[in-house]
Amino acid sequence: MSHSSFANRTNAKDTSEWHQTACMLCSINCGVEIKIDDRRITRVRGDKAHPGSRGYTCEKALRLDHYQNGKDRLSAPLRRRTDGTYEEIDWDTAIREVAAGLAKVRDEHGGEKIFYYGGGAQGNHLPGGFSGATRKALGMRYQSNALAQEKTGEFWVDGQLYGAMSCHTSPDFHHTDCAVFVGKNPWHSHGFPRARVTLKEISNDPGRHLIVIDPRRTETADLADIHLQVRPGADAWLLGAMLKILVGEGLADRKWLARHANRFDDLTEMLSIVDIEQWCEKAGVPSAEVRHATTTIANAKSCAIFEDLGIQMAPHSTLNSWLEKLIYILTGNFGNKGGMNLHTRMGKLAGGGSRGQSPVGGHRILGGLIACNHIPGEILTDHPDRFRAMIVESSNPIHSLADSQRMREAFGALDFVVVIDVAMTETAREADYVLPACSQYEKWEATFFTTEFPDNYFHLRQPIFEPLEGTLTEAEIHRRLCRELGAYDDEDLEPLKAAAAQGREAYGEAFFATLADNPELGKYTPVVLYETLGPALGEGNEVAAVMWGLSQIFVSQDPEAARRAGIEGEGLALGDALFEKIFTSSSGMVFSTDPYEQTWERMRTPDHKINLMIEELQEEFISLATTDPRDQTDDYPFVLSAGERRSYTANTAIRDPQWRRKKPGTGLRINPEDAESLGLDDGGKVRLTTKRGETVTEIEISSTLQPGHVSLPNGQGLTYPSVADDTDLGISPNELTSEEDRDWFAGTPWHKHVRARLEKV
Ligand SMILES: Nc1nc2c(c(=O)[nH]1)N[C@H]1C(S)=C(S)[C@@H](COP(=O)(O)OP(=O)(O)OC[C@H]3O[C@@H](n4cnc5c(=O)[nH]c(N)nc54)[C@H](O)[C@@H]3O)O[C@H]1N2
Ligand SMILES: Nc1nc2c(c(=O)[nH]1)N[C@H]1C(S)=C(S)[C@@H](COP(=O)(O)OP(=O)(O)OC[C@H]3O[C@@H](n4cnc5c(=O)[nH]c(N)nc54)[C@H](O)[C@@H]3O)O[C@H]1N2
Ligand code: SF4
Ligand SMILES: [Mo]
Numbered sequence: 001m002s003h004s005s006f007a008n009r010t011n012a013k014d015t016s017e018w019h020q021t022a023c024m025l026c027s028i029n030c031g032v033e034i035k036i037d038d039r040r041i042t043r044v045r046g047d048k049a050h051p052g053s054r055g056y057t058c059e060k061a062l063r064l065d066h067y068q069n070g071k072d073r074l075s076a077p078l079r080r081r082t083d084g085t086y087e088e089i090d091w092d093t094a095i096r097e098v099a100a101g102l103a104k105v106r107d108e109h110g111g112e113k114i115f116y117y118g119g120g121a122q123g124n125h126l127p128g129g130f131s132g133a134t135r136k137a138l139g140m141r142y143q144s145n146a147l148a149q150e151k152t153g154e155f156w157v158d159g160q161l162y163g164a165m166s167c168h169t170s171p172d173f174h175h176t177d178c179a180v181f182v183g184k185n186p187w188h189s190h191g192f193p194r195a196r197v198t199l200k201e202i203s204n205d206p207g208r209h210l211i212v213i214d215p216r217r218t219e220t221a222d223l224a225d226i227h228l229q230v231r232p233g234a235d236a237w238l239l240g241a242m243l244k245i246l247v248g249e250g251l252a253d254r255k256w257l258a259r260h261a262n263r264f265d266d267l268t269e270m271l272s273i274v275d276i277e278q279w280c281e282k283a284g285v286p287s288a289e290v291r292h293a294t295t296t297i298a299n300a301k302s303c304a305i306f307e308d309l310g311i312q313m314a315p316h317s318t319l320n321s322w323l324e325k326l327i328y329i330l331t332g333n334f335g336n337k338g339g340m341n342l343h344t345r346m347g348k349l350a351g352g353g354s355r356g357q358s359p360v361g362g363h364r365i366l367g368g369l370i371a372c373n374h375i376p377g378e379i380l381t382d383h384p385d386r387f388r389a390m391i392v393e394s395s396n397p398i399h400s401l402a403d404s405q406r407m408r409e410a411f412g413a414l415d416f417v418v419v420i421d422v423a424m425t426e427t428a429r430e431a432d433y434v435l436p437a438c439s440q441y442e443k444w445e446a447t448f449f450t451t452e453f454p455d456n457y458f459h460l461r462q463p464i465f466e467p468l469e470g471t472l473t474e475a476e477i478h479r480r481l482c483r484e485l486g487a488y489d490d491e492d493l494e495p496l497k498a499a500a501a502q503g504r505e506a507y508g509e510a511f512f513a514t515l516a517d518n519p520e521l522g523k524y525t526p527v528v529l530y531e532t533l534g535p536a537l538g539e540g541n542e543v544a545a546v547m548w549g550l551s552q553i554f555v556s557q558d559p560e561a562a563r564r565a566g567i568e569g570e571g572l573a574l575g576d577a578l579f580e581k582i583f584t585s586s587s588g589m590v591f592s593t594d595p596y597e598q599t600w601e602r603m604r605t606p607d608h609k610i611n612l613m614i615e616e617l618q619e620e621f622i623s624l625a626t627t628d629p630r631d632q633t634d635d636y637p638f639v640l641s642a643g644e645r646r647s648y649t650a651n652t653a654i655r656d657p658q659w660r661r662k663k664p665g666t667g668l669r670i671n672p673e674d675a676e677s678l679g680l681d682d683g684g685k686v687r688l689t690t691k692r693g694e695t696v697t698e699i700e701i702s703s704t705l706q707p708g709h710v711s712l713p714n715g716q717g718l719t720y721p722s723v724a725d726d727t728d729l730g731i732s733p734n735e736l737t738s739e740e741d742r743d744w745f746a747g748t749p750w751h752k753h754v755r756a757r758l759e760k761v
Helices: 059-063 091-109 126-137 152-162 195-204 219-223 235-248 254-260 264-271 276-283 287-299 317-330 404-413 474-484 490-501 504-517 525-532 542-557 559-564 571-584 598-602 615-626 672-677
Strands: 019-022 031-037 040-046 078-080 086-088 114-118 169-171 178-182 209-213 226-228 303-307 340-342 389-393 416-421 433-436 455-458 589-593 638-644 668-670 685-689 694-701 709-713 754-760
Touching: 040 059, 078 091, 091 114, 091 389, 091 416, 091 433, 091 474, 114 126, 126 389, 126 474, 126 525, 126 542, 152 317, 169 303, 178 195, 178 287, 178 317, 195 209, 195 219, 209 219, 209 287, 226 287, 235 264, 235 276, 235 287, 235 317, 235 615, 254 264, 264 615, 276 287, 303 317, 317 615, 340 598, 474 525, 474 542, 490 504, 490 525, 504 571, 525 542, 542 559, 542 571, 559 571, 559 589, 571 589, 668 672, 668 685, 672 694
Parallel strands: 114 389, 178 209, 178 303, 209 226, 389 416, 416 433, 638 709, 668 694
Antiparallel strands: 019 031, 031 040, 078 086, 078 433, 169 340, 455 589, 638 754, 668 709, 685 694, 685 754
């Protein structure tokens, strides 16, 4: 067993050395190399050795120091005083009082009244793992995170089509002949490795096609062969018309469908209600363009599609996911090179399936998560089962979830709130206790956004800086909370500590034997690994021990995928070899490799065929024939896209107004015709009113938007206790959104479709 190759690195102060890590500003987590000077990140470049990004970065990574040394970083636990201000306390006091506060709620009302939100943002998913132990120690049951305001509808649809929600598809853009983006602007938002390079390659190759469905002429649309500039919120009609063209005009792959899918006749029957001309008109796209796009998809050798917030956060969200997926399925683009495939995963982001319902409103729980828009309703009530306390970790829900005002009110109504973050966020400012965590460059960290195919990557990043004084890793915070709550004691750990001293082989055997003897201890696995195997990995490396457990789980489920990636061994030794490779690959590694046919093995329907029909969504589809997206109320003639990704946005991970070199440009984008009819010049001020709020903002005239459609960037409008001049920090979009505007099925918000009124100021 090799000892840590990094133990001596955690104190590195050498300014000439490049350190391997990753950018944590979006889900792609490109490998980067950085140079440091004391506690600053001074240089950043793409890491060519990273198997996914291979040297690629976008412009945002260059300014990571604004995260590491961000404004309002926390460096001591804080306790709220009765007047609402905070006082610093020491860690022992903090752990004792937080544990006591949570235990009191548990003892008086039951552990299931304590709600967990977050667990990881774009680059840090280990906290969500460690917090599992604290949650179990308290008997907590309900949780949520940002996925339940974007992706849960899509996951559920996957479950219906492929037999389990864990059957998540990976678009093979690197090999595809036809890439389609629906409500997705990968030029800015990425979503797959090396996005800009790949988009340009497809765009420049006359034999390959790029199709964009977006109301705005985005940077991606500018590169596209075909841009269907759909009316905002009208995708369901457009996708319905495309499906009818496929089925009605002989473009569906009938032979392939007969072999791989069930109920094609029922689907054809459902699509019979579609009047192609009329539906295209409702969608605002000429039918000739829709036919051209549909034919291009059908005739391409392969096609891969990515749907994102433009349809997931708009009317008919879950229905749209179904219709979008039917397009690649009807053209036989599943389980093939250049198409859509079911990938492996390391770790998991959402827990459990879709059993149960929320305790107060009885709302669907999808992927183990309560829909974010339902959270306030589960608190602001006198229902006996309401949530009474909350743990928030690596997330900023008061800023990022719909209806910030009501979210703030809900936090105010809780008996006890603790926030674990690196910075004094909008959410932390509503907490009873704030616990300061080490930054992602001060501890071992990783992302579970491992969704690639045929090769899937994992990157365990080693710490580069010493923890900022006063901060702890989440692993240590949860270990201390578990100990304080009496979850387990030294005696429980003795056999594991003794085995760890003899090496990882002995540890592996002892681990499973101990858990069989003491199943209770198994509830706390992440912190138990951290406490027992951790020290054997070398001082400062203890957190990495949790990956040993995840490696063992991975090889128990998918041993062949790991072997195809070059990991050798049998049983526990295979898992240990995988861990060793993860632990020593400072630039990331390939943990699984699949042939395309593997997708069919991964199907969870009994006959391994795709189930085309989803009963729950049929009625909504049929209603499209008799409804029209142009029927609007007169009070709010504009559609606001509240939260567009731009080059200077990264959710709320960077809390430093200085990180944008140029003048912010955080204004409202608006079409020239609309600006003219409002009598406004570029930079002019406008009052924007929604049913939930109003604000005054500058406008930025842009012909990329169609008339009647306006957009604001995401992640802006942060407030900084330490910045005196907080002018020009933009608009916080969720002061304008309402929790009521949501998908009827998944509860996902309509952030891309907020009705609005504009007046010149
Ligand atoms: N630069 C940057 N990149 C990011 C992030 C960031 O904050 N900044 N955040 C990351 C995260 S968490 C996520 S989830 C992804 C999101 O990535 P995207 O979904 O690509 O991001 P958005 O810009 O919010 O929305 C995508 C597109 O939806 C379009 N749209 C609006 N209304 C409609 C509609 O009715 N129909 C259709 N078809 N399209 C519509 C918008 O014009 C926009 O171009 O980005 C990730 N990447
Ligand atoms: N109106 C509107 N609202 C939106 C969107 C939109 O398009 N429109 N987009 C939505 C989407 S898709 C998403 S994913 C959400 C994202 O919203 P959130 O899930 O709230 O995520 P972030 O804004 O990235 O916040 C991450 C938090 O983690 C903290 N953090 C960073 N590193 C660490 C660490 O190592 N440890 C700990 N403990 N904390 C850390 C940061 O300080 C920050 O407070 O926003 C959503 N909100
Ligand atoms: S923001 Fe995303 S795409 Fe850009 S460098 Fe960071 S991880 Fe890569
Ligand atoms: Mo997101």
